[in-house]
Amino acid sequence: MPATFEQVRKIALAIERVEESTSYRTPAFKIGGALLARQHDESDWLVVRTTFEERDELMAADPDTYFITDHYLKYPWVLVRQSRVHRDALGDLLRRAARLASAKKSR
Numbered sequence: 001m002p003a004t005f006e007q008v009r010k011i012a013l014a015i016e017r018v019e020e021s022t023s024y025r026t027p028a029f030k031i032g033g034a035l036l037a038r039q040h041d042e043s044d045w046l047v048v049r050t051t052f053e054e055r056d057e058l059m060a061a062d063p064d065t066y067f068i069t070d071h072y073l074k075y076p077w078v079l080v081r082q083s084r085v086h087r088d089a090l091g092d093l094l095r096r097a098a099r100l101a102s103a104k105k106s107r
Helices: 004-014 052-061 087-106
Strands: 016-025 026-031 034-039 045-049 075-081
Touching: 004 016, 004 026, 004 034, 004 087, 016 034, 026 087, 034 087, 045 087, 052 075
Parallel strands: none
Antiparallel strands: 016 026, 026 034, 034 045, 045 075
């Protein structure tokens, strides 16, 4: 079953230390100021922190759900179509993004 942004919000805010914020004037989730995910201007898209390796794996496994635009080529982010992603997969993705954001913040 696809995820809505309200479900994204519920999952993200259940992760320890995650706060709701904004980024580029869109709803976002951060840990200590480090961005882990945000709503894209394109309302069905979610921008999620990842690694280049994981992004490549996600896009290879399900390119209709996970993708990037040219803007994100050099950055460790993946775009996720909320209308296609399963809520369980989204939870896993957001928890990994939170760990990455925490690690970035603690450097």
